[in-house]
Amino acid sequence: MKYSHANRLGIFICHCGVNISSTVDIETVKKALTGYPGVSLITDHTYTCSNPGQDMIRNKIREEELDSVVIAACSPSLHENTFRKTLEEAGINPYKLEIANIREQCSWVHSDRKVATEKAISIIKAAVSKALLNEPLTPISVPVTRKALVVGGGIAGIQASLNIANSGYKVILVEKEPSIGGKMAQLSETFPTLDCSQCILTHRMVEVERHPNINLMVSSEVTRISGFVGNFEVTIRKKKTYVNAEKCNGCGICIEKCPRKTDSEFDRALSKRKVIYRPFPQAVPNIPVIDGEHCLYLLKGRCGVCRDVCGPGAIEFEQEERFVKEKVGAIVIATGYETFPIENIPEYGGGTIPDVIDGLAFERILSASGPTGGEIRRPSDGKVPKEVAFIQCVCSRDPEKYFSYCSKVCCMYTSKHAMLYKHRVKDGQPYVFYIDIRAGGKGYEEFYQRASEEDEVLYIRGKVSRLYREDGKIVVEGTDTLLQENVAVRVDMVVLATAIRPSQDVSRIAQLLKASVDENGFFTEAHPKLRPVESMTAGVFLAGCAQAPRDIPDTVSGASAAALMVCNLFASEELKHEPTIAGVDEDVCSGCGICIGVCPYEARELDREKRVATVNEVLCEGCGACTAACPSGAAVQRNFTDKQISSMIKAILA
Amino acid sequence: MAGKPKVAFYWCAGCGGCEEAIVDLAEDLLQVANEVDIVFWPVAMDFKKEDVETFKDGEIAVSFINGAIRTEEHNEMSFLLRKKSRLVVAFGSCAHLGGIPGLANLSDREELFLRLYGRQEGIENPDNVVPKTRVERREGIITLPGVNEEVRALNQIIDVDYYIPGCAPPPNLVKDAIKTILSGELPPEGSILAPDKTLCDECPRRESKPEKIFLKEIKRISLVDVPQDRCFLAEGVFCMGPVTRKGCGERCLGANMPCRGCFGPSSYVTDQGSKFLSAVSSILETDDEEEAARLSSTVLDPAGLFYMFSLPSSLGAVFKDRKNPNILKGSF
Ligand SMILES: Cc1cc2nc3c(=O)[nH]c(=O)nc-3n(C[C@H](O)[C@H](O)[C@H](O)COP(=O)(O)OP(=O)(O)OC[C@H]3O[C@@H](n4cnc5c(N)ncnc54)[C@H](O)[C@@H]3O)c2cc1C
Ligand code: SF4
Ligand code: SF4
Numbered sequence: 010m011k012y013s014h015a016n017r018l019g020i021f022i023c024h025c026g027v028n029i030s031s032t033v034d035i036e037t038v039k040k041a042l043t044g045y046p047g048v049s050l051i052t053d054h055t056y057t058c059s060n061p062g063q064d065m066i067r068n069k070i071r072e073e074e075l076d077s078v079v080i081a082a083c084s085p086s087l088h089e090n091t092f093r094k095t096l097e098e099a100g101i102n103p104y105k106l107e108i109a110n111i112r113e114q115c116s117w118v119h120s121d122r123k124v125a126t127e128k129a130i131s132i133i134k135a136a137v138s139k140a141l142l143n144e145p146l147t148p149i150s151v152p153v154t155r156k157a158l159v160v161g162g163g164i165a166g167i168q169a170s171l172n173i174a175n176s177g178y179k180v181i182l183v184e185k186e187p188s189i190g191g192k193m194a195q196l197s198e199t200f201p202t203l204d205c206s207q208c209i210l211t212h213r214m215v216e217v218e219r220h221p222n223i224n225l226m227v228s229s230e231v232t233r234i235s236g237f238v239g240n241f242e243v244t245i246r247k248k249k250t251y252v253n254a255e256k257c258n259g260c261g262i263c264i265e266k267c268p269r270k271t272d273s274e275f276d277r278a279l280s281k282r283k284v285i286y287r288p289f290p291q292a293v294p295n296i297p298v299i300d301g302e303h304c305l306y307l308l309k310g311r312c313g314v315c316r317d318v319c320g321p322g323a324i325e326f327e328q329e330e331r332f333v334k335e336k337v338g339a340i341v342i343a344t345g346y347e348t349f350p351i352e353n354i355p356e357y358g359g360g361t362i363p364d365v366i367d368g369l370a371f372e373r374i375l376s377a378s379g380p381t382g383g384e385i386r387r388p389s390d391g392k393v394p395k396e397v398a399f400i401q402c403v404c405s406r407d408p409e410k411y412f413s414y415c416s417k418v419c420c421m422y423t424s425k426h427a428m429l430y431k432h433r434v435k436d437g438q439p440y441v442f443y444i445d446i447r448a449g450g451k452g453y454e455e456f457y458q459r460a461s462e463e464d465e466v467l468y469i470r471g472k473v474s475r476l477y478r479e480d481g482k483i484v485v486e487g488t489d490t491l492l493q494e495n496v497a498v499r500v501d502m503v504v505l506a507t508a509i510r511p512s513q514d515v516s517r518i519a520q521l522l523k524a525s526v527d528e529n530g531f532f533t534e535a536h537p538k539l540r541p542v543e544s545m546t547a548g549v550f551l552a553g554c555a556q557a558p559r560d561i562p563d564t565v566s567g568a569s570a571a572a573l574m575v576c577n578l579f580a581s582e583e584l585k586h587e588p589t590i591a592g593v594d595e596d597v598c599s600g601c602g603i604c605i606g607v608c609p610y611e612a613r614e615l616d617r618e619k620r621v622a623t624v625n626e627v628l629c630e631g632c633g634a635c636t637a638a639c640p641s642g643a644a645v646q647r648n649f650t651d652k653q654i655s656s657m658i659k660a661i662l663a
Numbered sequence: 664m665a666g667k668p669k670v671a672f673y674w675c676a677g678c679g680g681c682e683e684a685i686v687d688l689a690e691d692l693l694q695v696a697n698e699v700d701i702v703f704w705p706v707a708m709d710f711k712k713e714d715v716e717t718f719k720d721g722e723i724a725v726s727f728i729n730g731a732i733r734t735e736e737h738n739e740m741s742f743l744l745r746k747k748s749r750l751v752v753a754f755g756s757c758a759h760l761g762g763i764p765g766l767a768n769l770s771d772r773e774e775l776f777l778r779l780y781g782r783q784e785g786i787e788n789p790d791n792v793v794p795k796t797r798v799e800r801r802e803g804i805i806t807l808p809g810v811n812e813e814v815r816a817l818n819q820i821i822d823v824d825y826y827i828p829g830c831a832p833p834p835n836l837v838k839d840a841i842k843t844i845l846s847g848e849l850p851p852e853g854s855i856l857a858p859d860k861t862l863c864d865e866c867p868r869r870e871s872k873p874e875k876i877f878l879k880e881i882k883r884i885s886l887v888d889v890p891q892d893r894c895f896l897a898e899g900v901f902c903m904g905p906v907t908r909k910g911c912g913e914r915c916l917g918a919n920m921p922c923r924g925c926f927g928p929s930s931y932v933t934d935q936g937s938k939f940l941s942a943v944s945s946i947l948e949t950d951d952e953e954e955a956a957r958l959s960s961t962v963l964d965p966a967g968l969f970y971m972f973s974l975p976s977s978l979g980a981v982f983k984d985r986k987n988p989n990i991l992k993g994s995f
Binding site for chain 2: 598603
């Protein structure tokens with residue numbers, strides 16, 4: 010059905026139950042707008058967004074042959090899309106709709122019925138004058154590259170990659186370290202079920218490696234990202250590992266024969282590894298890498314034993330770094346976290362007392378594959394510590410000196426640590442210093458209770474005020490805020506639950522992606538409740554601790570949600586892009602160039618030949634910066650023209 | 664009353680440059696003079712107001728009025744010419760937009776008088792005597808036209824049919840405009856008889872523009888050397904070219920001076936000054952508010968710069984007029 014009548018506009022006023030009608034007198038509004046220029050119908054409904062409400066709108070559009078519609082209801086951020094569809098179903102262009110927000114901007118913020126009613130009338134008049142000038146628009150179609158980039162191969166990146174790949178789409182998983190697995194690979198057992206971390210993780214790592222849809226790129230980093238949702242172009246730097254992964258069969262003879270050792274990062278420097286190494290035995294891929302900073306051959310030209318012993322000749326000292334360009338349609342950020350370095354916390358003996366370690370180091374001590382084979386021995390002399398203090402909230406919840414946020418996982422892993430310690434050192438005594446216990450989560454409170462009751466962990470509520478060495482012991486002083494008295498415990502080892510903070514590479518990644526991060530460096534979600542896995546940049550999704558401190562269950566469910574969003578995006582061959590974007594009137598534009606640098610999305614370009622600015626319709630997000638900047642009046646914002654805005658102002662002031 | 668069309672020229676508050684622009688037509692002027700009957704042109708010919716009054720309403724084909732509306736005499740003559748003419752053309756920036764005299768609106772009338780007749784260097788006027796509209800002397804009564812509260816553009820007191828912009832309008836534009844009007848093939852009413860793109864479009868310096876223009880510093884033209892072929896704005900010197908209608912012949916740019924905006928904005932822009940302000944504030948190269956404030960404070964006379972020619976017809980002035988019905992069109 011096509012309507013050619015000019016200006017047949019209908020107004021639909023919503024009561025929103027009583028949300029609007031209790032403060033705005035609908036009858037008065039209807040009277041005031043009857044006969045308003047251009048208006049040919051005005052009616053109301055208790056819930057315009059309900060099915061009967063929408064039926065009514067559709068019927069009226071057809072019966073009255075309306076060509077544009079004003080719906081006076083709640084904020085357009087809620088139902089604009091609903092109503093656009095309604096218009097489309099009734100046969101008129103969805104962009105001939107205007108929402109007059111008389112709820113958030115009127116009924117909810119006023120109590121005086123008279124004032125609110127008058128204001129509602131003004132708001133609707135303004136919407137009418139804009140609606141009369143709305144052009145019919147068609148969404149812009151953009152092709153989608155159905156391949157995803159996942160940055161970071163911790164459990165978040167692994168989960169997201171597997172979910173996307175299992176849905177039939179290609180994935181490039183980029184991990185900066187030689188193996189995927191992230192922090193979860195370092196953990197011993199996991200709260201609250203105490204299942205072995207590696208046992209539940211490694212088969213997924215292997216699945217990633219074997220998956221035909223996943224292109225795993227380790228020892229790699231993303232260096233450039235351009236483009237936009239559905240059409241990103243990324244450059245990935247493959248760092249030098251000096252081992253040709255194609256030739257290597259993973260036999261490991263090189264590692265065995267390498268004469269030089271250095272601290273193992275994976276074991277948090279509690280053990281040594283060879284210079285040609287895999288971070289841990291179950292590393293995926295199973296290909297060793299050479300640590301160029303310590304390799305005798307690379308540093309001094311001596312040795313080269315690995316090359317000599319390697320059967321397939323996979324060692325390539327002359328290897329160069331490589332840059333790979335890929336096109337992807339969506340990006341998942343799963344760059345995870347770091348723990349705050351204990352060297353930066355001297356007040357807790359960090360960096361000076363060898364038996365003060367952080368939680369991840371203790372995970373390694375607990376781990377059967379760790380430096381002590383799972384026996385609890387302290388770093389300084391290998392003795393079994395008979396008393397251990399665990400300190401929670403180190404640098405977290407400390408806005409004066411460090412970070413104001415809660416690191417979320419420390420309460421639970423400290424319970425786990427104390428409990429596992431007690432399981433292994435039967436006559437040992439664990440103490441936990443805490444502010445309060447946050448055990449919200451399935452089975453978490455029970456887990457904490459078990460630690461404090463069954464495993465006789467001594468919980469001391471209070472912050473540590475001083476920590477020092479005395480007679481071979483470490484003295485931890487604090488105030489027990491429950492007993493209101495000072496306490497001092499003399500222990501053999503201290504484990505600090507240091508703050509979780511974003512991977513330090515994050516600001517670079519955020520810049521590459523034009524995605525925003527919060528004041529602590531964690532990626533910001535588009536909406537904290539309703540769009541929790543989308544970033545502020547279309548087509549870029551968030552997973553795991555890159556977004557906020559969280560435990561494995563939350564990481565995995567978030568990663569699956571992010572994967573689902575990616576699959577959603579890939580479900581169609583093209584994307585629809587909002588058409589309410591900027592345009593250039595070429596008859597007016599003088600090519601002054603002012604708008605070009607103003608555009609935050611790099612959507613504008615100067616065509617020097619034609620002497621006009623052009624707009625890349627796909628890149629344009631319709632922010633309006635160019636329209637405000639354009640000095641000649643050539644830049645227009647579709648359906649937000651100067652003429653529309655001034656007619657709205659006139660309608661309000663009239 | 665057949666014969667050649669009757670044409671009138673009149674000047675209000677202007678500098679004489681617009682009259683000069685007509686004389687500048689040189690031999691073309693003679694040709695025009697041949698085709699028309701100049702019935703009123705105070706600067707060149709000895710006709711009086713009374714002569715104009717004898718015409719029938721609409722008898723004059725076209726009146727070209729230049730200069731801003733400053734005094735009661737300007738009101739009176741404009742009303743009279745409007746009545747007697749079929750077409751009225753606002754000639755030059757002052758009649759078109761209020762022009763440089765319009766900057767007087769930044770002060771009120773009394774302040775202006777005191778400044779002009781009292782506090783001026785070299786003037787001794789301890790009693791603060793200011794001009795009066797009526798003085799009685801032994802010789803008789805002397806009257807002077809009153810000075811209006813504010814300066815106006817011509818279309819703010821009478822209906823104007825066409826505009827020839829410029830300070831002063833360049834001869835070729837004047838010639839074309841006169842030809843068009845006399846040809847009888849009239850452009851839409853209210854047209855500005857100049858191209859409707861802004862100056863950058865035909866600026867000889869345009870090729871030097873970088874891909875993106877940002878302002879790190881705002882430089883004053885008197886203190887820097889801008890090479891003849893460089894875009895002023897890109898060099899950090901405010902140039903009103905982006906917000907000013909083209910057609911001027913780029914005389915200022917040729918003299919290595921940035922555009923000051925005398926042609927007014929394109930027809931798509933209402934307020935030239937605020938448009939320029941919003942354009943340049945968009946390209947200040949800083950996200951820091953303090954730095955932006957520092958940069959802005961280096962513009963010494965923003966109103967004088969952004970509204971050099973258009974203050975009386977700026978949005979603010981027009982809005983003020985609306986609230987004050989006494990200064991609405993024709994009600995002086
Ligand atoms: C001491 C301790 C004990 C814990 N115990 C438990 C527990 O028992 N149970 C539980 O549920 N949770 C536990 N957690 C929390 C758990 O570690 C996290 O929830 C989980 O590891 C988060 O996974 P992730 O993938 O988001 O981050 P990560 O594991 O940090 O993975 C991020 C990956 O991204 C890579 N990366 C980073 N930047 C880049 C880049 N720019 N380019 C490419 N790759 C990059 C990293 O190398 C890493 O492989 C514990 C945490 C700590 C500190
Ligand atoms: S700012 Fe306006 S006139 Fe200048 S190039 Fe951009 S669109 Fe054209
Ligand atoms: S800003 Fe001025 S100097 Fe630069 S191109 Fe435009 S008119 Fe020419």
